[in-house]
Amino acid sequence: MKKILIIGSGAMGAAFSIPLIDNSHKVTLTEPYNLKLLKILSLKKFHPALKINLPKKLVIKKFTSDILSIKWDLIVIAVSSIGIDSIGEYLKNFKKTTPILVLTKGLKLDKNKIITMSEQLKKSNKKLNISVLKGPCLAKELSRKVKSYTVVANKNIKIAKNIGNIISTNFYRTEYSNDVKGVEFSSAIKNIYSMIIGSGQGNNTSSALFRKSVEEMEYLIKFFKGKKETVYGLAGIGDLYVSAVGGRNSKMGEYLGKGFTFKQAKKKFMREDTIEGADLAFEIAPYVFKKISNKKVPLMIALLKAIIKNNKLKINY
Numbered sequence: 001m002k003k004i005l006i007i008g009s010g011a012m013g014a015a016f017s018i019p020l021i022d023n024s025h026k027v028t029l030t031e032p033y034n035l036k037l038l039k040i041l042s043l044k045k046f047h048p049a050l051k052i053n054l055p056k057k058l059v060i061k062k063f064t065s066d067i068l069s070i071k072w073d074l075i076v077i078a079v080s081s082i083g084i085d086s087i088g089e090y091l092k093n094f095k096k097t098t099p100i101l102v103l104t105k106g107l108k109l110d111k112n113k114i115i116t117m118s119e120q121l122k123k124s125n126k127k128l129n130i131s132v133l134k135g136p137c138l139a140k141e142l143s144r145k146v147k148s149y150t151v152v153a154n155k156n157i158k159i160a161k162n163i164g165n166i167i168s169t170n171f172y173r174t175e176y177s178n179d180v181k182g183v184e185f186s187s188a189i190k191n192i193y194s195m196i197i198g199s200g201q202g203n204n205t206s207s208a209l210f211r212k213s214v215e216e217m218e219y220l221i222k223f224f225k226g227k228k229e230t231v232y233g234l235a236g237i238g239d240l241y242v243s244a245v246g247g248r249n250s251k252m253g254e255y256l257g258k259g260f261t262f263k264q265a266k267k268k269f270m271r272e273d274t275i276e277g278a279d280l281a282f283e284i285a286p287y288v289f290k291k292i293s294n295k296k297v298p299l300m301i302a303l304l305k306a307i308i309k310n311n312k313l314k315i316n317y
């Protein structure tokens with residue numbers, strides 16, 4: 001039995017507690033930001049986004065810096081990308097070698113380069129023992145024990161495998177990778193490509209856009225110094241598939257494909273939804289426009305222009 005801390009009790013943080021509890025670990029789910037959610041979770045043990053009752057054995061608490069002084073066997077970070085900076089602040093003076101597992105998907109523009117979530121955390125403390133976990137995972141399905149697959153990445157594959165042993169169950173299977181950059185970049189940019197695929201006029205168009213997206217993802221992963229084969233793994237086409245067939249990003253893509261601008265579609269159809277691909281577009285567009293040739297990634301550039309400039313999406317393919 002291991003003692004595991006989860007930071008972030010949104011859909012994914014809470015869903016991730018299910019395989020851990022199944023493996024008889026002692027799990028504490030904490031919330032650093034959303035006090036309304038914390039109140040509901042603490043009072044009812046019901047998760048409003050997952051629409052399930054959480055396990056009785058799951059401990060639910062507000063996240064505070066004191067919690068980090070407890071000896072944990074694994075710390076899981078499951079906040080959205082916007083919250084990574086604040087978690088980095090808490091971990092600034094963290095001296096332990098406790099494995100930290102980052103579930104958050106996203107990229108940040110840092111001065112003149114694009115960095116991953118784990119790189120951003122390492123900026124606050126170089127010594128953190130960070131692994132990342134990505135892949136196709138609808139939190140609702142994981143929370144209902146629908147068989148799901150994930151990839152744990154660390155340059156030291158032994159550390160990744162040790163984490164895999166803690167989290168794997170018969171319904172949550174783990175694969176491993178030492179290509180941390182490739183896994184993080186793939187899992188982030190698939191949100192942009194799922195919008196592009198969603199914009200197809202029909203399945204025929206979307207399939208061709210899927211093929212072209214994979215080609216561009218390969219180029220980008222190599223550009224950002226990951227391994228191109230990672231694009232063919234769970235964090236790449238695995239995650240791209242699940243986002244393209246049924247996620248908020250592909251839904252936004254569908255509206256863009258129908259001729260709405262991003263702002264019109266957001267206001268009219270998706271006012272309350274977070275569109276992670278759009279947030280990412282705002283983050284990386286200045287870099288991509290400057291450093292990456294339109295000839296290499298025409299779909300990505302067309303989508304970024306549509307989001308950033310609020311133009312109609314024009315895909316010339």
Ligand SMILES: NC(=O)c1ccc[n+]([C@@H]2O[C@H](COP(=O)([O-])OP(=O)(O)OC[C@H]3O[C@@H](n4cnc5c(N)ncnc54)[C@H](O)[C@@H]3O)[C@@H](O)[C@H]2O)c1
Pocket residue numbers: 007008009010011012013031032033034049078079080081082083084086087102103104105106133134135136137138139150276
């Ligand atoms: N690795 C995987 O298998 C996997 C699967 C699904 C989602 N995800 C990723 O996990 C992350 C969370 O997804 P989710 O579906 O749980 O989202 P969610 O919106 O349900 O939850 C977001 C969490 O982040 C916290 N948060 C938001 N803003 C914050 C801030 N400024 N400071 C601190 N905390 C803040 C919220 O309070 C909440 O705990 C996303 O990056 C998502 O892409 C990963």
